[in-house]
Amino acid sequence: MATPRKKAVARPAETEAPVKVDIAGGIAWVTLNRPEKRNAISPALSAEMIRQLDLLEVNPEVGVVVITGAGNAYCAGMDLKEFFRASDPLSAEEKAVFSRASAQWQWRRLNYYMKPTIAMVNGWCFGAGFNSVVSCDLAVAANEAVFGLSEINWGMIPAGNVLKATVTTMNHRDSLYYTMTGETFDGKKAASMGLVNESVPLSKLKKRVTDLAKILLDKNPTTLRQAKHACKRVISMDWDASEDYLFAKIDQMRFLDPEQGRQKAMTQFLDEKTYRPGLGNYKK
Numbered sequence: 001m002a003t004p005r006k007k008a009v010a011r012p013a014e015t016e017a018p019v020k021v022d023i024a025g026g027i028a029w030v031t032l033n034r035p036e037k038r039n040a041i042s043p044a045l046s047a048e049m050i051r052q053l054d055l056l057e058v059n060p061e062v063g064v065v066v067i068t069g070a071g072n073a074y075c076a077g078m079d080l081k082e083f084f085r086a087s088d089p090l091s092a093e094e095k096a097v098f099s100r101a102s103a104q105w106q107w108r109r110l111n112y113y114m115k116p117t118i119a120m121v122n123g124w125c126f127g128a129g130f131n132s133v134v135s136c137d138l139a140v141a142a143n144e145a146v147f148g149l150s151e152i153n154w155g156m157i158p159a160g161n162v163l164k165a166t167v168t169t170m171n172h173r174d175s176l177y178y179t180m181t182g183e184t185f186d187g188k189k190a191a192s193m194g195l196v197n198e199s200v201p202l203s204k205l206k207k208r209v210t211d212l213a214k215i216l217l218d219k220n221p222t223t224l225r226q227a228k229h230a231c232k233r234v235i236s237m238d239w240d241a242s243e244d245y246l247f248a249k250i251d252q253m254r255f256l257d258p259e260q261g262r263q264k265a266m267t268q269f270l271d272e273k274t275y276r277p278g279l280g281n282y283k284k
């Protein structure tokens with residue numbers, strides 16, 4: 001039987017910004033910052049995420065964006081009080097406006113972000129918390145993180161595209177199982193099902209994510225962007241459309257890449273014989 005929750009005691013009002021950003025060495029660490037509410041997504045948090053993602057996208061000091069949570073949670077999903085209860089009395093039109101901001105950053109914005117993104121899942125991750133994990137390009141979880149599609153436990157379905165995020169990464173049987181049972185699973189299980197790329201002990205999580213971010217920082221940023229967008233776009237295309245799209249992307253690269261990386265790499269491999277593309281990056 002589940003441990004009963006303590007009766008709510010009066011807590012100080014939130015005084016800190018709902019999102020914290022620290023930039024170091026080309027990496028922007030974006031922390032969902034409502035630890036006392038397990039980083040549940042409130043309208044204020046959504047508004048601030050949109051603002052911060054916009055700022056970071058054009059900040060030349062930032063090459064990679066990492067999203068994580070303050071305290072022992074990554075994200076406990078939508079804020080049941082400030083989002084669901086508050087929107088219950090609204091009309092359908094008002095609800096649509098209300099929920100647009102949360103969808104905006106959780107998947108629309110992140111899915112095709114101009115810079116590489118990594119979700120660093122440090123703890124509790126429920127419901128809508130899945131969205132940013134899946135929308136980020138890569139995801140690393142702590143073994144100790146606890147995931148759950150808890151919607152079934154409170155009379156909801158995993159909406160707001162949570163189910164779409166789930167079936168996009170996890171297989172059909174696992175998606176159905178966790179959607180229907182609401183059972184929790186840990187970081188290792190999340191990695192084995194493809195919801196995250198890998199899981200490591202919590203004590204090593206930040207180091208692993210930093211190392212991963214450094215690998216990305218070393219790549220040609222234009223190529224990285226085109227490659228990750230292509231990865232996401234071709235899924236819904238047929239083979240002909242995909243071939244055409246990918247060739248068009250290559251053409252586009254010739255004009256978009258200020259580094260002219262392809263040319264440099266060709267010269268270094270074919271003429272100068274100074275590197276092997278199979279084993280690492282060209283010299284910038």
Ligand code: ACO
Pocket residue numbers: 005008009011036037038040041076077078079080081082124126127128129150151158159160162
């Ligand atoms: N929405 C609003 N408040 C929340 C949420 C949430 N999703 N999650 C936690 N909180 C609040 C609690 O109400 C509590 O507030 P209080 O201090 O004012 O009473 C505080 O955060 C701490 O919560 P506890 O339950 O006491 O924390 P605990 O560490 O024991 O448990 C856990 C953490 C497992 C995450 C639990 O809070 C929980 O089950 N939360 C809800 C998870 C969920 O179902 N999310 C919705 C998913 S569906 C969707 O996103 C569409």
